[in-house]
Amino acid sequence: MLLALLLAVVSAVFVNAGSVGECRTECVERNVAKIVRVHLKEGLVMVGLCSNGTVNDDGKSLVTPYVCDRSTGVWTFDRQDEEGQVEFTVDCPPPVQFPDELLATCPKSEQKLLEDLDFSFDQNELGSGQAIDFQ
Helix, strand or coil, X not given: CHHHHHHHHHHHHHHHHCEECCEEHHHHHCCCCEEEEEEEECCEEEEEEEEECCCCCCCCEXXXXXXXXXXXXXXXXXXXXXXXXXXXXXXXXXXXXXCHHHHCCCCCCCCCCHHHCCCCCCHHHHCXXXXXXXX
């Protein structure tokens, strides 16, 4: 019980402050999810991001682990989190709505995001325009 209260207080302080180092809450919540747990470790901020997903009795919300390097402010899925994604039977708190202009200033990973990739296909890149035989 005491641990749950401590986590709630740490979470509230994190959310009210808005950032730890370069890690900003709006950059991981993105107007669609809410931070519900926070752990600070060395140069990292580790959070559980709650999103409502299921509508049946088996689970109403999903908490997904994310980690941020305090020096860069870049958030990524936390592959080393021991619990991974966890379902809960209570709804998530509503996310705070941040202006698009503020979200546009969030640091991005140096790896290209899926939305930044160019999937257009130029048939002339194949040379002759002939069909390719993969057999």
